[in-house]
Amino acid sequence: MRNILIIGAGRSATSLIRYLLDKSEEENLFITIGDISVQSAKKLIQNHPNAKGILLDVFNDAQRKEAVKNSDIVISMLPARYHIEVAKDCLALGKNMVTASYVSKEMQALNPKAEAKGLIFMNEIGLDPGVDHMSAMQIIDRIRAKGGKMLLFESFCGGLIAPESDDNLWNYKFTWNPRNVVLAGQGGAAEFIQEGKYKYIPYHRLFRRTEFINIEGYGKFEVLANRNSLQYQSVYGLEDILTLYRGTIRRVGFSKAWNMFVQLGMTDDTYTIPDSENLTYRDFVNLFLAYSPTDSVELKLRYALKIDQDDLMWEKLEELDIFNDKKTIGIKNATPAMALQKILEEKWTLSEEDKDMIVMYHKFGYELNGEKHQIDSHMTLIGEDQTHTAMAKTVGLPVAIAAIKILNGEITTPGVQRPIAKEVYEPILKELEDHGVIFKEEEVKYLGYNPENLHLG
């Protein structure tokens, strides 16, 4: 038996655990799930003979070390900031490790020691980061192998609601951590390059500078820039690329409507509101509007945001019941972002029948033998149900597959890693196809952002 320790039994772990349980006989696995709630851990196991749930408080050094010691490989599904303690144990006790999170500075600093000990610390192997790295590097490596020179790389991803469950005016529900959605884009200007020109978008303009994509069978989507496109230059070896842009996918119209919250200041997470617990939704809205008791909150908001009476933006606000003067925020010391999240969760939480959808879209522009080419590649996946969502599958399956391939000696390069090497992405992408994670590729005319390709007049 090979022992796999999974730390964290949250909703990102469902498909990961199902996959490993399904493989446990064939691969000779015993799976231990450690969580601060033993109930959560046990629920995911459902009495499977090759698994057990244990109490694991990641801040309890003895408990954590003991669990790591008894394992052959460790999967940490904790929030990113907690990985580092687990990683240090893995280093001390000589265990390989897998996470779906971005490589932190602290994690990167362990690289020399991990390499020296021959240990594999595989990170960024969920969906985004993860499937994006693998599916992009597969095509970039192929272009390079032909002798092509990369000109453009754009990569977009979104966790959305499936069309069959899309029944609100925002064309959106929370399929993942709502707090991250509310805070998305904050913390600094978005930075990217287009045709060699650096471009910056401040947070308060981010939701008004969207681009559009069409996906066969699903129609039109919008893309808003991620903060940190430029760091992909070094990760993918694209230092000389002319266009590098990463973004988040939403249904068309979401960003324009979300911008209302940004403009009002409702997404601010830097201060707390006095007596937020007893504030009504209407009071909350009024915090961000001029004092004028002769005017309704509604008219003040319409005036502040210049919303015409026949503008769909207005229906979107009303759908959220945001002017309700009975419902209260009910959270002590809430920031505006926390209060807004509360209001949105009431309307945007998945119902039992709802299914989610993952959309990923890449564009690769390159030059080969003096000619410009472009490959577009995209993937869509609809979730099974509320447990095995498309998000849980696309985040969890690559982690699970990687863990087995490390155990089996098929992934071998030691150190703090991302899944950008062929030895990693080829077999994982191949197996993901069996689970419906399939990229469709097409050659398109290279457009870039060049004037000769644009309609003038």
Place this chain on the structure above:
Amino acid sequence: MRNILIIGAGRSATSLIRYLLDKSEEENLFITIGDISVQSAKKLIQNHPNAKGILLDVFNDAQRKEAVKNSDIVISMLPARYHIEVAKDCLALGKNMVTASYVSKEMQALNPKAEAKGLIFMNEIGLDPGVDHMSAMQIIDRIRAKGGKMLLFESFCGGLIAPESDDNLWNYKFTWNPRNVVLAGQGGAAEFIQEGKYKYIPYHRLFRRTEFINIEGYGKFEVLANRNSLQYQSVYGLEDILTLYRGTIRRVGFSKAWNMFVQLGMTDDTYTIPDSENLTYRDFVNLFLAYSPTDSVELKLRYALKIDQDDLMWEKLEELDIFNDKKTIGIKNATPAMALQKILEEKWTLSEEDKDMIVMYHKFGYELNGEKHQIDSHMTLIGEDQTHTAMAKTVGLPVAIAAIKILNGEITTPGVQRPIAKEVYEPILKELEDHGVIFKEEEVKYLGYNPENLHLG
């Protein structure tokens, strides 16, 4: 001879030093001016027999302690963050101290020890903070002495260009630290209270939520909210007040035009621009606009900010020569804010003949014997010249006067202080009148923000 040590011989120290030199015979003073540049110190003294300039690097412990030891009182005109080292020396060596800066947490922490040693550390005794505290507390104390209950306190201040020197479309020039002007309002939402309702304005809306005031002889001005109005509740003992709002005064139209920079992201100080040194002004503007080589930077900006062709906003931009494709930023590793400051300084620096102007305006609403009243009080001051600006006088004179009154035992309460006690503000305000700092007071109808006072219909 009583020895006064002044640390920092910047342009905020000119009127302060002239005042003390003028008083040196009568008051038996010897003034030592310590600065990192002995030349700067000596220039301000102009061979006056009762003064000397010395080299003083505030980071040189021995040098600093020696200078403090030889003084009877220390005036620190350094940037606020450097006061604390001086204050610790004053504490150790038993010297009183005066600054024009906000009380920092570190400074406040010295209060028990300063009190125990009977030392006066007088802070916030410049213009804003300073003259605002004194002129406000004088009226608030008078209202309270009559038995009145404060309902409303609004206080505005601006450093502007005098009408006779007002010759650009922005009706603005830099009369003080340009960097502070570029960064004004950043770092969190503006918070205030109106009629008991908390109100918040995010930075990107701050310049579109202005109020207006009229000043006899000078016309109309606009006011934008300061970040931190609420902290004045405890400083002034206004915990139960219904309306508390502090703001910055500009000429009407400035904020709407400044908002263009905010919207584009040009005031951001959190990241540096690659190769900023060689960037032209035009390139700089283009950083914040969509990539579209078929369109001019001008049209992209007009489109992004929805500026009509006959909108005066456009002339304001052109006046700054912001679309120039020859002039370069010329600063390595510049942030957008630094680059913008460079562009503005070229146009907004005072010329030799220019005079500045200080405007301060307070509103006091109160209830007395069941009736509501309001007092408005305002002060305007035009600078003498570029050395003795209205800013240098209003910042420096209260500091100088306070220092002499502490030396003379007229200000006696020990501890870390602000000038909010009658013993401090009465004599200082009286003497400031001799220097043209005169508040005009008038009883007006109490308006507040109550519906019955507003025109309906």
